[in-house]
Amino acid sequence: MLHHYILFIQAFKVLRGSFFILACLIAVYTNAQSYVDPLNIRYTGPLFNNNDPITFSHLYMGSDLPFKLKNNKLLILSPFYEQWNFDSTSDKYFLPVVKSFALPVSAIIPLAKNRWLLTVTAIPRFNSEALHLQNSFQMGGALITTYMEKSNLMYKFGVYVNSEFFGLFVIPLVGIDWKINANNNLFGVLPGRLTYEHKSGKAFYTGATFRAITNSYRLGNGNYLRVDDNQTSIYLDWYAAKNVVFTGEAGYGIFRKLRSGQLHNKNYSTEYNWNDGLFFRLSASYRIRLLR
Secondary structure (H helix, E strand, O other): OOOHHHHHHHHHHHHHHHHHHHHHHHHHHHOOEEEEEEEOOOOEEOOOOOOOOOOEEEEEOOOOOOEEEEHOOOOEEEOOEEEEEEEOOOOOOOOEEEEEEOOEEEEEEOOOOOEEEEEEEEEEEEEEEEOOOOOOOOEEEEEEEEEEOOOEEEEEEEEEEEOOOOOOEEEEEEEEEEEEEOOOEEEEOOEEEEEEEOOOOOOOEEEEEEEEEEEEEOOOOEEEEEEEEEEEEEEEEEEEOOOOOOOOEEEEEEEEEHHHHHHHHOOOOEEEOOOOOOEEEEEEEEEEOOOO
């Protein structure tokens, strides 16, 4: 048993060293983004119930695993699992738990003497009640071009496509990676996510984040459930150790929609009363900050 433990520790040290080397390479490509998370777990729920007709919880577990290819190309595997649970104050089980398992695969390709980057992402996933694999497959992807204006400033443009159960979902993307100064960063791709980060001390970072969520899940009765939320939050990162980060967030969700309907049809048969409101999020991450 001790022998197995020693082998595990040695393997972890090798893996950590490999992640550090790859993170340095990512820093060359995306030097305004502050970190990469080989492991991230987060839980979200309502901050106060306020007698809302619907309460919710969301669990996410994911990772970003980079691999170096030939000619300075990168391959990044980003598997994740997530789960939504919606409860009614009058009927606890009025909606089933819906789950997702996905394996996004991204290739980052340097172009034109590294002033341009091309990121191609394929996103196969299963979204359904109880994670039934039958008839729950979705295929999506993204194409993003990145232009390096300066060594500390990049602009991103692209498109996201996914075969949602309510129909084909296509949306343009625009993003930025900007190291404003030694203590401040702005990075993300909208409408998905945009983050402002401020270094407050040796072990603390603070900031604000916007996230937009649109997902659909196949239900057991043959219909689908569509979830839409737009979350703005403030957060505090605490580095309990060099690579171990705990995060607390508080924010507000607006333009929330929770709807169901028949497949490939946006004429929703039911719209649930999911009100806008406050939420909290707790996260734990194994994080590698990039060299700046």
